[in-house]
Amino acid sequence: MAEVLVLVEHADGEPKKVTAELLTLARTLGEPSAVFLGAPGTYAKAKEYLAQYGAAKVYVAESDDIAGYIGGPAAEVLANLAGAASPVAVLVAATADSREVAARVAARLDSGLIWDATALSADLVATQGIFGGSTIVTSKVTKGVPVVVVRPNATAPEAAPGTPTEQIVDVAVSDAAKGAKIVDRVVEAKSGRPDLTEAQVVVSGGRGLGAAEHFALVEKLADTLGAAVGASRAATDAGWYPHQNQVGQTGKTVSPQLYIAVGISGAIQHRAGMQTSKTIVAVNKDPEAPIFEFADYGLVGDLFNVVPQLTEEIGKHKAG
């Protein structure tokens, strides 16, 4: 069976859930080969996980040259592997870093690129929701090895334990690829919450919160649910919450099982980033807010009363 290359999404070696999703998807297309690119010594943390989710082979490329630069080295190594393996497809997670790598790989391979796929059939027809999910298209790469950027939560991960063969990749990155050097990494907010784009539950706050400190209400509800925290553009524009957490047309696109919008009107800017969520719950004091036109459950009321009560009720429910 032909190989399907899966770029492993990880943080210092700790695999992200989307990696399991991509491996699961890859098994429907051919034989999954995980490509691990990271700093020296980081693969050990991913090894068991990749075996658990059915990687038949793992290409291990550990090098400071990969971890220490933006874009170029990862693209060069992945494109070289794809050039040698002639896989059925290259699957990459739709994260900010990896989609850029995917694009450069497609350019190097002179291949077609599809981004933000939510499904990929065995004959490599990808499904995408475009224009904020208002139009559904299916598309196909017509040239070269398809490079497909897949959204988190597109596939339910299924374990398929095995013992992959490992191939250590001799990393020799060209100087040309090492132009953008990472000189420092600064952690500003270590929340312990799941990644916004991967989370099963997202709680977002908007203009209705009125002030930065009121985001504590949203965070408390999110933590009770084990959810990620999002924010509308109005809230991030006002400086109430970090830009990284913005959900919407400009910002992140999320597709969780449950999305709770707190004090968000639901204009197209926001809707475009969350309307493919499975279940949408909205709390807003304005009965005319557009969010009520597409929420599964809408509560017209004062969020300052409703949200603490909801947090408490969920806590009680969980306690048993």
Next chain:
Amino acid sequence: MNIVVTVKQVPDTWAEKKLDAADKTVDRKSVDNVMNEMDEYGVEEALKIKEAHGGEVTVVTMGPVKAVETIRKALSMGADKAVHLTDDSLHGSDALATSAALAKVISTLSPDLVITSSEASDARGGVIGALLAERLGLPQLTQARKVTVDPGASKVTIERLADNGYALVEASLPAVVGVVEKINQPRYPSFKGIMAAKKKPLTTLSAADAGLDAAAVGLAGAASSVVTAQAAPPRSSGTIVKDEGDGGTKIAGFLAAQKLI
């Protein structure tokens, strides 16, 4: 500093966007078209760098004849000159072909800095900065929320957005910088700026002028194709309840019934 900034004309962010029924490209005829909102941050950053270090800002766009409106806007904000790559054969170009065409035009301008924005609101690929870096063989400084240029040392440093903070990334000039929303506050064109824009140099290039191979661009050269396109089934509204003091309890009840908690 010789700065190139790329811009794109797109359907208005607030418009309901559609695909053209015939060739499944973005329908640009039935909507108002504007400068991609994210590109305003790119133009502003280019102008700020020019104001701090001197130099010249050249706007580059690829798009239909009408896209000259977006060029005018960038010029009226303060850019010095513009290049408009426009040709019927370019219609339907994908991101890969677009980046190759733009790179070809940009390389003739020998810039110190190429500035792009994080994404266009129509296609939302978010890959043009990475692709330009790849095509031009320049360092990729994308996802920048802060840009610091040191022309003396021929160096540029950015704060690259990460999920929990940022990475400090540096490169030698020339380089490609991709900026994110909120990096600055884009200026509005002044009346004086709007008047001045009309006299600023604008070069219009056809695909042949730019030395592009017609077979490698447009729908003919696209490396992927749309098989089907249809409107998503509309999301209907569900249960709407007015809070009577027990709103939180009611939502919790709904979540429990749906087995979401």
